Amino acid sequence: MTGPEGGARSAQFYGGEDRNAYLHRAWMRRGMPDHAFDGRPHIAIANTASELTPCNSHLDEVAQSVKNGVYEAGGIPHNLPMVSIGETTVRTTAMLWRNMAAMAAEELLRANPVDAVVLLGGCDKTIPALLMAAASVGIPAIVVPGGPMLNGTFRGQPLGCGTDVWKLSEEVRAGGLASDVFRSTESSMIRSRGHCNTMGTASTMAFMAEALGMTLPGIAGIPAPDSRLLEYSHATGRRIVELAREGLTPADVLTKASFHNAIVALAAIGGSTNAVVHLLAIAGRVGVDLTLDDFDAIGEGVPLLVNLQPAGAFLMEDLFRAGGYLAVLREVRERLDPTAITVAGRPLVDELDGHQVWDRTVIRAADEPLLPDAGIVVLRGNLAPSGAIIKPAAATPALLRHRGPAVVFDSVEDLRARIDDPDLDVDENSVLVLRGCGPRGYPGMPEVANMPLPRKLLERGVRDMVRICDGRMSGTAYGTVVLHVAPEAAAGGPLALVRDGDLIELDVAGRSLTMLVPDEELRARKPAPAATAAYASPRRGWEQLYVQHVQQADTGADLDFLVGATGPAVMRESH
Known part of the structure; x- marks a missing residue:
């Protein structure tokens, strides 16, 4: 590319002697030398x-x-x-x-x-x-x-931003860490x-x-x-x-x-x-x-x-x-x-040639891994017909195959209002279900799938449970969390039909996520009114455009009219 005739995009703005080229060059000069417009x-x-x-x-x-x-x-x-x-x-x-x-x-x-x-x-x-x-x-x-x-440190130990927020905040809720000590870690975490x-x-x-x-x-x-x-x-x-x-x-x-x-x-x-x-x-x-x-x-x-x-x-x-x-x-x-x-x-x-590992405690050899199989697992079943995912590397191995009764929350607000209720009918075998958090429902798929555990279970020493959500979780988070459930509840997915007490079976090895409810009963059910009332219903602006056009998580949650490429063609001249 040696000049305007070389086909550069910028040359289509700056090349030539007509009025439009003059405008483009003159307004962009502001200290630029002549050679800025010679095809560079x-x-x-x-x-x-x-x-x-x-x-x-x-x-x-x-x-x-x-x-x-x-x-x-x-x-x-x-x-x-x-x-x-x-x-x-x-x-x-x-x-x-x-x-x-x-x-x-x-x-x-x-x-x-x-x-x-x-x-x-x-x-x-x-x-x-x-x-x-x-x-x-x-x-x-x-x-x-x-x-x-x-790196951050706290009491001589590594302090990871995000991950240790979840850990330390749960310790505060469990009564094992004073809130003022928790707050004192802020500066050492983000240094x-x-x-x-x-x-x-x-x-x-x-x-x-x-x-x-x-x-x-x-x-x-x-x-x-x-x-x-x-x-x-x-x-x-x-x-x-x-x-x-x-x-x-x-x-x-x-x-x-x-x-x-x-x-x-x-x-x-x-x-x-x-x-x-x-x-x-x-x-x-x-x-x-x-x-x-x-x-x-x-x-x-x-x-x-x-x-x-x-x-x-x-x-x-x-x-x-x-x-x-x-x-x-x-x-x-x-x-x-x-x-x-x-x-x-x-x-x-x-x-990759010449790049060596200098500390095997941080980067393991392929034949001595932290886990032999760490890929993201895709789950399907009557609770996630279009798929859901789980990260086994962040989960509790004993929970990767689990069956338990659902405890359902119809929105993030419902979760926050009831999760620490001492009368909540929940134990360590329960499956926490949060819906209305998908691309359309919230909207935007918030990072709420790694739900906080009920306080009464934290106080008993429970630190993980199976959790299911149509939203996302932070990459810094951990736990046995099934997320990106598709279709989401707000798009008519079966997650909208789950009721308290329904048995849910997770089988990561079998790639399945199943609600153990007869098909005929599911067909007769209607979405919970409390859930549908909480779905996003924006009336203007970006949120309305987003909710009308966002795709589901299993295809990337892009807007339907943005998929694909338009290319670099220069727009029509307006001067």
Whole structure:
């Protein structure tokens, strides 16, 4: 690409001598030299930095390193702020806005005079949203993950953000930890910039971006305060200019083979269940035929190698110290598809040579895993005709086959009002069921599936129960939790028909989730009025659009009119 005649997108805005080209160049000059418009690649830096997204608050510094690399390689960088959503702070749930963020990013990338884009994300939904957008637009793209925060400690022990929130808060409810001591852990838990330092959704999606081939190999998992993140960001700036000239697009990288590798990686790292819904959505944008059953089939038999919370003991800084993500992938190399390439232009498997494990307590050998089979399991049955998932690595083994009576909650509010009622008819054999938390019902699939246990059972020492929900759970959470039940209750799924006392049978090995109620009785039942009254019924704005068009969890919970790609064609001129 040597000039406007080379076919660059930006040249369609800046090339020529007519009035429109004049307007575009003149308004963009503001200190730019003439040679900025001589056909050099114009690079967008899709930046989700925000002080209200605390995990992404440092991304302006990262963006500057990307800019430096772009300039050095002969490109013209442009900071392009994006919709930023922080999982810990927004209400009702960050997942409600993943699709909006993806749609906004897609439209801005298509509308502006850019030839390629660097995607800066960190907190849970920002990387998936940006990847969905880039897949739909189809211009060259690279992800730069913001990186995890440094390790925290409490009373000499590792303190994992997210995971230990759940543990410590349950200890407070059980009476084993004073509330003022619990509060005192806040500063030691969150002690630096960066996203969660457990294998939560943010860490998982950074690794998924690398497994998919959408990052420079080796960047995922570098702690946010580590200067090597800026070094990789600079190199990414250089590489995106090369990609703009080469024309390698997300469609060339995001193949069925790359999704195969991501699923293998998801099991090996003990990654978040949220990756399932995000990978399905990304695949839908790029046109890859990925299904829920692929997660079960490809992930089956993949060992859990990463000893990180919530499935293990260590934190993200330890994983990086122990050899990092590529060292983990090297342990399962024979399970990877060798045809998948990365944005570096080479097969992912070729990037694994030389990456060693330096601490086997953190990264296990494939023949000495934490668990021999850590893949996400897909469950089906009359309670989940379109599927539900469970993460065995985070569950109690004794509960992976269980039969018990249902204790049903019709909404999150109902759960909060009654879970600690001493008269609640519940014991450790019960199955807690929460409905109305799916894409449509809440809306947005909140992370509430890992329901708090009843106080009276906590006081007796119970720390896990079978829980079933049509919502999600945090990647930092743990427990025997069946989630993403599809169809959700608000979409007419059988979860709406469950009643207190119904026997429910979970058989993870048998891949089944069954309500032991005769079919004829189920056909005669109507959804509980209290549940239907609690379903979302927005009257305006994004929530109304979302509820009308969101798909179910088993296909990625994207909006039906956003599935697929529109491409990078420049919009019609308006001047």
